[in-house]
Amino acid sequence: MTTQQLVEQIVKKKSFLCIGLDVDLAKIPATFLQEEDPIFSFNKAIIDATHDITVAYKPNIAFYEAYGLKGWTSLKKTIDYLNANYPEVYTIADAKRGDIGNTATMYAKAFFEDMAFDSVTVAPYMGKDSVEPFLEFENKHTILLALTSNKGAFDYQTQKVGDKELYQVVLETSKSYKNSENLMYVVGATKAEYFKEIRKIVPDSFLLVPGVGAQGGSLKDVCEFGFNSQVGLLINSSRGIIYASNGTDFAERAREEALVLQKEMEEIIKNKL
Numbered sequence: 192m193t194t195q196q197l198v199e200q201i202v203k204k205k206s207f208l209c210i211g212l213d214v215d216l217a218k219i220p221a222t223f224l225q226e227e228d229p230i231f232s233f234n235k236a237i238i239d240a241t242h243d244i245t246v247a248y249k250p251n252i253a254f255y256e257a258y259g260l261k262g263w264t265s266l267k268k269t270i271d272y273l274n275a276n277y278p279e280v281y282t283i284a285d286a287k288r289g290d291i292g293n294t295a296t297m298y299a300k301a302f303f304e305d306m307a308f309d310s311v312t313v314a315p316y317m318g319k320d321s322v323e324p325f326l327e328f329e330n331k332h333t334i335l336l337a338l339t340s341n342k343g344a345f346d347y348q349t350q351k352v353g354d355k356e357l358y359q360v361v362l363e364t365s366k367s368y369k370n371s372e373n374l375m376y377v378v379g380a381t382k383a384e385y386f387k388e389i390r391k392i393v394p395d396s397f398l399l400v401p402g403v404g405a406q407g408g409s410l411k412d413v414c415e416f417g418f419n420s421q422v423g424l425l426i427n428s429s430r431g432i433i434y435a436s437n438g439t440d441f442a443e444r445a446r447e448e449a450l451v452l453q454k455e456m457e458e459i460i461k462n463k464l
């Protein structure tokens with residue numbers, strides 16, 4: 192999907208919500224456990240209940256890898272279901288990959304070609320030649336970790352490198368990568384006070400923002416400086432939406448939680464765009 196198509200969906204749905212499909216078998220309604228593929232069945236129910244109010248879904252790959260071959264099969268069925276039934280929805284493989292060039296190309300093929308995701312998250316630590324292979328893929332985005340939502344972000348990402356903080360160097364340097372127009376960045380909602388500085392460096396880029404919901408980040412605070420003329424934000428919530436209930440009403444409750452965020456987004460879009 193192109194960035195323009197993503198923006199069109201955001202405007203049409205009045206939403207810049209991304210729902211995280213982080214499925215933990217210990218947390219989904221017990222009735223699913225009797226099914227042949229509980230993870231896919233759960234995802235399908237969540238997707239069918241929310242696709243009209245969200246613009247993106249983000250399965251975190253760890254939640255699938257943890258279940259081995261069965262988990263990969265559930266992931267493949269989920270992405271195929273999305274692409275076949277809701278092709279207008281943007282998809283993110285939250286895989287946080289990063290390795291030397293030829294290996295990076297294989298990671299990119301896995302997520303962009305075999306799995307047909309629109310984007311994949313990538314760690315910047317191994318530098319330019321570990322990121323550029325992902326950027327070669329047309330109409331696919333590479334979402335580089337910049338300033339993450341966890342406490343450990345302060346271990347390295349805000350450390351000074353010369354007169355800049357490391358996350359600033361990542362943002363600045365990555366703009367010179369070949370095909371850098373295919374880049375987006377991860378910035379945690381729990382770091383709302385950094386968005387002003389981040390927008391000075393990457394005013395036009397899309398930011399994937401996890402940390403609203405279970406991690407306590409504020410949508411309003413992120414939008415104050417994170418919002419740009421094309422919205423420029425994908426706000427992710429995973430546990431806060433998909434585990435709103437583990438009863439028979441789980442899908443309705445997930446929709447209700449998603450709707451709370453979407454309504455807030457609609458208001459922000461009305462006031463800011």
Ligand SMILES: O=c1ccn([C@@H]2O[C@H](COP(=O)(O)O)[C@@H](O)[C@H]2O)c(=O)[nH]1
Pocket residue numbers: 211213251285338339340341377378379401402403404405406427428429430431
């Ligand atoms: O900085 C980051 C990068 C990625 N994540 C991932 O996003 C979701 C958040 O889930 P919640 O349940 O809404 O907290 C999860 O997949 C994380 O691994 C992040 O939280 N922070």
